[in-house]
Amino acid sequence: MQSPLPLADSDLLAWIADPYREWSQRFPRRRAFGYLCTYAPLELLHAAGFAPVRIMQSSGVLALAEAHLPTFSCALARTTTEQMLRGKLDFLDGVLFTHTCDTLQCLADIWRLAAARFPVLTFSLPTVLEGEAARIYLLAELQRLVDTLEATFGVRITPNQVRASIAPYNLQRRLLAELYARVEHLSALQVWSLSTVGMLLPVEEHNALLQRFLDSLPKATRHPRSGPALLAVGAIVDDPLVPRLIDELGARLVSDDLCTGSRCWDTLVDEEGDPLSALANRYVRRAPCPAKHAPGQSREERLLGLVRTKGVQGVLFVQLKFCDPHAFDYVPLSQALDAAGVPHLLLESDASVSAGQVRTRLQAFVEMLGSGR
Amino acid sequence: MAEKRYKKLKTAAELQQLMQWHYASARYLRLGRPLAWVTSGAPVEILRAMQIAVLYPENYTALCGARHLASSLCQVAEAHGYSQDLCSYARTDLGSAFDPAHAPMQGLPKPDLLIACNNICGTVVKWYEALAGYYHVPLFVLDTPFVHDQLQDSTLYYVVAQLEELIRFIERATGHRLDKARLSKIAHVSNETTRVWGEIRALCKARPSPLNAPDLFVNMAPIVVLRGANSALRFYRHLQAEVEQRVRLKVGAIPEEKHRLLWDNIAIWHHLYRFYNLFVDHGACFVVDTYTGGWAHAVPEGEPLPGIAQAYTSIFLNQSLQYRVEWMASLIREYGVDGFVMHCNRSCKPYSLGQYAVRRAVMERTGVPGLVIESDQCDARTYAEEPIRTRIQAFIETLEART
Secondary structure: OOOOOOEOOEOHHHHHHOOOOOHHHHOOOOEEEEEOOOOOOHHHHHHOOEEEEEOOOOOOOOOOHHHOOOOOOOHHHHHHHHHHHOOOOOOEEEEEEEOOOHHHHHHHHHHHHOOOOOOEEEEOOOOEOOOHHHHHHHHHHHHHHHHHHHHHHOOOOOHHHHHHHHHHHHHHHHHHHHHHHOHHHOOHHHHHHHHHHHHOOOHHHHHHHHHHHHHHOOOOOOOOOOOOEEEEEEOOOOOOHHHHHHHHOOOEEEEEEEOOOHHHOOOOOOOOOOHHHHHHHHHHHOOOOOOOEOOOOOHHHHHHHHHHHOOOOEEEEEEEOOOHHHHHHHHHHHHHHHHHOOOEEEEEEOOOOOHHHHHHHHHHHHHHHHOOO | OHHHHOOOOOOHHHHHHHHHHHHHHHHHOOOOOOEEEEOOOOOHHHHHHOOOEEEOHHHHHHHHHHOOOHHHHHHHHHHOOOOOOOOHHHHHHHHHHHOHHHOHHHOOOOOOEEEEEOOOOOHHHHHHHHHHHHHOOOEEEEOOOOEOOOOOHHHHHHHHHHHHHHHHHHHHHHOOOOOHHHHHHHHHHHHHHHHHHHHHHHHOOOOOOOOOHHHHHHHOHHHHHOOOOHHHHHHHHHHHHHHHHHHHOOOOOOOOOOEEEEEEOOOOHHHHHHHHHHHHOOOEEEEEEOHHHHHOOOOOOOOHHHHHHHHHHOOHHHEOHHHHHHHHHHHHHHOOOOEEEEEEEOOOHHHHOOHHHHHHHHHHHHOOOEEEEEEOOOOHHHOOHHHHHHHHHHHHHHHHHHO
16 A cells, blocks of 8 residues: 655654664664553653654564563554564663553553563552642642753753743644544545554654645545544554555545544644643643543543534444453444444454454445445 | 361451351441441541441352352353353342342342442452442442552552542432541451451461461451441450460361461452361461452541551552562562462452562572462362362472472
8 A cells, every 4th residue: 555645764653663773773863752541741752852652552473572561462562562572672761651451550660670671660640530639739740851851861941941841742732633524535544544644754754745635635625535434543553454444345444533643633732821721721631531530521522512413324342352441442332333223343452453354344344334224 | 077187266256256247236236327338448447436337348248159159150240241251259249239139148238339449459349339330329430540659748648538538429329427536446446456357367376376377367347347347456455375386285276287477368268268278288378368358457546537548558459569579589588488379360460460460579589489370369260179189289399309
């Protein structure tokens, strides 16, 4: 599959498939800082002089990680640990773990005990993302991260620097929102690759890439794509399999509620006022991940809202095996869809699930939607 | 019977009565008091002081596991869409809620309110959200941020503010008010009970050890479900007297103690005696464990709320793996332990995912060998005895080669 806009002569998809090996050669003047979850305050890492780079799953043999994690840990935990142990992440100056699920909580300490060759920092954001007490604590925890970054790397992070780092991330959020707004003219794989690469590139590079791409789109409306409209819900889609299949099967991916999708960019940070407060406020306002408790923001209502506003005909739950928060939320979310008469399909990814199986199940689902049942 | 290989405690009958009373009174003798379902790490002292009756689904589901009824209840939850990979306590409890007719005691009586504290795991938040949705009752989540490094003042302020909010939440939900004097009294009883429980555990430093892990697991129930109640304190004083007598008379928990072991993680409830007998057959006694030690930490004296906040945020499952390594190494020294066994428990990720890393670090620190056995606390479908027996055999041979 040809990417519409090559990334400095190389193919976007190839870059996503193996982003870490040549990261330092490609960006020799940037220092990379790893993170795993959408709750990482990228603006603070950026203000400390780093380019945040998301640590994604990798395919390939698991050999070293087996000695560090039991069989019932998710593939994200196992494959990232494998990469860490093999030294593939040594280009990073550090890694930030944010507190969301039990697995990431353990993984931070496991990496420390395994003597990762870079500092492993933690950010214990609250689980309850509502109320004044949580906001005050969150603010203190953001300040603690600033202090830790300053002490560990000998840098100064001033409010002005944080403010200066909020701007490019807000621009990225706006550009991604615009990209998603144009999905009816784009393939699922285009949207997926253009947004996924943003978690791997320095934000300035990604913004330039997105801007060029959006500018290149014709202003006049072409024929919009047809086919059943799908919404992807769940955790991590860092493999092109599902978007590629959606395109091949003649369906459309109209939006998502994913840890690697809209939940990365859904709410802007205020550019006025105290920058740490502005960051804290976004945490409270943004769409919550299922590991968070925010009763005022019902995930069922959000899902039904997306279904209504985007004209969704079928929902794909894309889940990692052994991901507890998403497995729990699958029940009320799927029940809400049942009650609303919206068909849905659960695709659970695991080493034991082949691409052929995913294709067969997705094909049957798309055909069912296409036939109007 | 397998149990015959254990010396039965005389206090066993009292324990049974106490637990029967606990469940019966929550069902029949509440005298109009509202009923809360709470997690094992919830600050129950506040609820008791506000005259709220409490039940612990974790204790109930362990009991379902011991009666070999958990797996079928798990299947009920799975039929409702809950993945088989989720915690078996959560699945058993949800299964008993969906199908009480097939659950022990016809399920637990319906709660009026729910209180989940995430100091033990993130699963309880999702599990209690599911219960709140099913029963349409209010839920309070007490958030105790995980302590990777040092416990921060900001964390304590946050937890204290939530405890104040918890009191207002209960007031709103039930109309009951907090009696501060009563809270201090209950916190004192709670502390006395945890102190006695800690002393009973410490009596197992004796050779031979007066108790084995299944004794600790069976006898921990009141410290969890009746913490702060005088009846629990009375029971533990009786148990303490009996265990002290065993130590004086050099009566061991198992017939012939050759190896002294440490246990890590929740029990395998569905094969409790049968599993530990695989060790008893080799003269191996678990003289100490980490799990039942989770309820041996007192609330600091002084103002109750900051003390409660500190105690409940500092429990070992809310602290780093590095903390666990230090703690296990110190238990191994204090109890004269020759080897440790880690139950790598599919149901409990925060307890289990780091066990390989902890095992390596504890072995380096102490020179004592450790064995990891993968199983599940409640769901017997994952239990395979033959490979376990083989691994235990090999582990015992390692221990014997060292002596």
